[in-house]
Amino acid sequence: AQKITQTQPGMFVQEKEAVTLDCTYDTSDQSYGLFWYKQPSSGEMIFLIYQGSYDEQNATEGRYSLNFQKARKSANLVISASQLGDSAMYFCAMREGRSAGGYQKVTFGTGTKLQVIP
Amino acid sequence: DAGVIQSPRHEVTEMGQEVTLRCKPISGHNSLFWYRQTMMRGLELLIYFNNNVPIDDSGMPEDRFSAKMPNASFSTLKIQPSEPRDSAVYFCASSTGLAGGSAKNIQYFGAGTRLSVL
Numbered sequence: 001a002q003k004i005t006q007t008q009p010g011m012f013v014q015e016k017e018a019v020t021l022d023c024t025y026d027t028s029d030q031s032y033g034l035f036w037y038k039q040p041s042s043g044e045m046i047f048l049i050y051q052g053s054y055d056e057q058n059a060t061e062g063r064y065s066l067n068f069q070k071a072r073k074s075a076n077l078v079i080s081a082s083q084l085g086d087s088a089m090y091f092c093a094m095r096e097g098r099s100a101g102g103y104q105k106v107t108f109g110t111g112t113k114l115q116v117i118p
Numbered sequence: 119d120a121g122v123i124q125s126p127r128h129e130v131t132e133m134g135q136e137v138t139l140r141c142k143p144i145s146g147h148n149s150l151f152w153y154r155q156t157m158m159r160g161l162e163l164l165i166y167f168n169n170n171v172p173i174d175d176s177g178m179p180e181d182r183f184s185a186k187m188p189n190a191s192f193s194t195l196k197i198q199p200s201e202p203r204d205s206a207v208y209f210c211a212s213s214t215g216l217a218g219g220s221a222k223n224i225q226y227f228g229a230g231t232r233l234s235v236l
Contacts, residue, residue, distance in 0.1 A: 045227035
């Protein structure tokens with residue numbers, strides 16, 4: 001089973017509108033972390049936002065917020081007031097598990113390509 | 119602050135040649151990761167170092183791939199001999215790797231090396 005599922009291969013949004021990128025995850029761990037990364041056409045991977053499984057508040061970072069619904073195992077990224085520079089691939093990722101050495105592997109989803117239309 | 123630095127940014131080589139990719143992690147980070155990104159397989163973890171020691175190399179495709187971390191500020195990923203199927207973007211990432219495995223260990227990525235094997 002996929003640990004991270006991003007069901008939207010591509011999305012369009014009008015400039016200045018809000019957009020939600022979906023992410024569902026699968027884990028039996030109680031302690032885990034969820035991340036979103038942005039990959040623009042230039043190729044670098046940029047960390048956007050983090051949500052811990054025990055965090056009671058939804059994470060926010062500027063125009064980015066994470067809609068965390070633990071019971072549904074979803075961690076959707078909301079981008080408000082979209083800008084042309086938001087056009088990029090967006091990856092959801094999860095860290096779970098813990099080895100004796102404290103190692104926690106991060107698993108990435110397949111990504112959603114967002115295009116912002118002027 | 120300097121981020122993760124990778125070199126070269128682009129590498130074009132011929133099949134059979136040795137390729138060496140380099141990475142300088144963020145100062146103070148003691149965990150280092152090498153990933154490979156392709157259209158077909160997405161982002162795959164190749165190897166993970168903690169305190170310069172390889173912890174998980176289960177993602178290394180085969181014996182042609184090797185990675186070293188001689189000190190806390192430098193790592194290499196070597197492919198010898200290279201094959202066309204090795205063509206991909208290779209990312210290096212680092213994190214603080216806090217003892218106890220805090221779920222918030224955010225991985226910060228370098229800009230990647232785009233490798234083309236002809």
